[in-house]
Amino acid sequence: MTEAHNQPLLLLDNSSMVSVLNEGQYKCYNITFAEAKEILASYADDEYLKCFSNPDIESVMFVELGIDGRKFEYKYIRNMRPGQHAIVFKLYRTPSESHPIIHADDGVEAKKIQNVYAYCQYLMRVE
Numbered sequence: 660m661t662e663a664h665n666q667p668l669l670l671l672d673n674s675s676m677v678s679v680l681n682e683g684q685y686k687c688y689n690i691t692f693a694e695a696k697e698i699l700a701s702y703a704d705d706e707y708l709k710c711f712s713n714p715d716i717e718s719v720m721f722v723e724l725g726i727d728g729r730k731f732e733y734k735y736i737r738n739m740r741p742g743q744h745a746i747v748f749k750l751y752r753t754p755s756e757s758h759p760i761i762h763a764d765d766g767v768e769a770k771k772i773q774n775v776y777a778y779c780q781y782l783m784r785v786e
Contacts (some may be wrong), residue, residue, distance in 0.1 A: 689780055
């Protein structure tokens with residue numbers, strides 16, 4: 660762990676975010692993908708802890724942020740430590756207003772039923 664980062668950066672989703680907010684005071688900010696990339700770049704690969712097991716997030720967010728293919732250590736975290744930081748990956752789904760049908764290469768029909776949106780939040784425990 661570098662001196663600047665004496666605690667690992669937690670990678671969270673909706674469910675794991677709720678589990679770490681047991682005690683303490685927190686600040687939470689919506690951040691852009693570019694800001695999330697900068698934060699991730701400031702940590703070494705061994706300074707992350709992935710605290711979720713949602714493959715949808717990995718397939719959407721990790722590709723978008725350029726961190727796909729990395730092997731992050733999984734760890735269940737019950738409480739963030741004071742001064743610890745996290746990036747929270749959120750998926751937001753809405754029903755499709757239209758239901759276009761496409762035909763895949765093998766002829767199967769596929770119908771759009773949802774729109775999936777993704778965003779990031781930056782969470783830090785201040786005390």
